[in-house]
Amino acid sequence: MLDLIGHLGLGFSTAFSPTNLGLCFLGCLVGTLIGVLPGVGPIATIAMLLPLTFKVDPTGALIMLAGIYYGAQYGGSTTAILVNIPGEATAVVTTLDGHQMARKGQAGIALGIAAISSFIAGSIATLVVAAVGAPLTKLALLFGPAEYFGLMVLGLGLAVVLAQGSVLKAVIMVVFGLVLSTVGTDLETGDERLTLGFAALSDGIDFAVLAMGVFGIAEVLRNIENPEARGVVKGAIGRLLPSAADLRRSLGPILRGTGLGAALGILPGNGAVLAPFASYTLEKKLADEPSRFGLGAIEGVAGPEAANNAGAQTAFIPLLTLGIPPNAVMALMVGAMTIHGVIPGPLVMTRNAPLFWGMVASMWIGNLMLLIINLPLVGVWVRLLKVPYRLLYNIILLFCCIGIYSVNNNPADVFFTAVFGGVGYVLIKLGLEPAPMLLGFVLGRLMEEKLRQALALSDGSFMTFVERPLSAGLIVCALVVMLIAILPAVTRSREKVFQE
Amino acid sequence: MSVQTPITMRPPVAPVPLRQDFLGGLFVTAVAVLAYWLAADLPAGTLGGMGPGMMPKALALLLGALGLTLLFGSLWHFGERIRRWSIRGPVFVFGAMIAFGLTVRPLGLVVAGPLAMMIGALASDEVRWGETIVSVALTSAFCVGLFKLALGLPIPLAPWLIGY
Known part of the structure; x- marks a missing residue:
């Protein structure tokens, strides 16, 4: 406990330096600005804004990135409430009651409660990250290659279960991602693999390029085709601060949502995606009048928003302790950390203590800043949303070009992004959801490395995964998760959850 | 969904x-x-x-x-019918990106930005030139200000005019 206070003290003294405070502010502001644009979720936002952090020292850069991340998340909720367009999967739930509240003239209150519940959830989740981080790091030191491999298999299994639509298609997309991850120089022998002779591919496909193509460009193409289904809420936003009665009604949902989100966020395989859905379903079950849900119930905004934010934050735990990114956003964080010479994993906490705890503390500060900057700036975001999409997409496009060019200062990256935009467009048209592909891609390299190490140690025997109790446990979990996914009963309820 | x-x-x-x-x-x-x-x-x-x-x-x-x-x-298992494809959107969006990639090094952001946006504008069949020109000018100026002047990214500005 004393340790925890000492660590957090170190963190806050790092994060409260004027430069870092400024970077956190800038990150939140720009993150929200881009995140508010319809159809631009956190992944595309971070990929676009990654170059903003290049000139800063590693600690400052990560603090700023974390700010961009929360800003983008919050921006997504704003779009969900005001325009009924979710920036990404996790904001879908917010559209249900949030947009209904906006239509009833309570847009301000919906935005206010979203910010407040995000803040409360973020504050609690920050404590969870701080408390769980240290013990998990100790556990990580027990992990050998077999355990790492088992954990990543479990992550991919969960990603399949949590994906929308058919299980077969989700598995296909995961394997597609794994295939893409083998492109580039072989880590052990130095052979070029699947590069088609392109020098730019010899380091492998850049994650930012893939993510921007599949989530940025393909999304623009999809939105151009389906013009103006957006109804920006007309008229006044109304007051922002919820009444005491609203707050009292929201407190339970916020706390329960935080618990759900924090627990699910730690899971590898993007468990955080499920958190808002789970929270919404739970609140609907617990409510006195479930019929109010979908018609603008404040609990339906407060719970899921809290769950979303808590999950977004505890998703840092696997990254910072085990070095395994649990979702695409965290994979971008890996990219950003590597650019700054920080290798994510159990050693971050001991070798870069100020960086680790500074980042944890800045999560809380970031949430506070969002509350402070967003409530007065809501009017600006609304005006931005009233710009028609035929102008907005073009601006998004230019930001994408500049962002992707600046990652490596290489024009070829812009071309590759276009190629992956094309791939993403084809996948959307074929009904293949690209999210699991990204996770397969993210984990692919590390999985191959650990598999090769594990099998080299065991002289080619797969028994090594079963003989070691920890890895056997993880593999069994992964198998159970996969089996559950194909059980007909679960398939049906999955469909129901994602439709609601 | x-x-x-x-x-x-x-x-x-x-x-x-x-x-x-x-x-x-x-x-x-x-x-x-x-x-x-x-x-x-x-x-x-x-x-x-x-x-x-x-x-x-x-x-x-x-x-x-x-x-x-x-x-x-x-x-x-019959499943869904293939969704409608469009040609116009992808052609001009990719065209804009290729134009940007080709021109950003030799001609700089001052040319590549507006060029990419003008091509990109054609991707939507609702394009209106008046508002497009205004938004291109404003966005380009904003990008130069943010990425070049405020953040100092090493993206070329106008090498043919000012040497960087």
């Missing part, structure tokens, strides 16, 4: 070549074949000492098998 068509309104069953899963299976299988072919010359090694070709080949075979499952599944 896609809106499910109620069963009563289900459109007539699509012929096989227009089924989403059929084309999806075909696409995935083609990717698998390409990956296997590209990895064909790489030595696979043994399980205890994997060569560079082991993972790509194994994954390509797995992907191919899954793709064929989807493809043959679509013969029995």
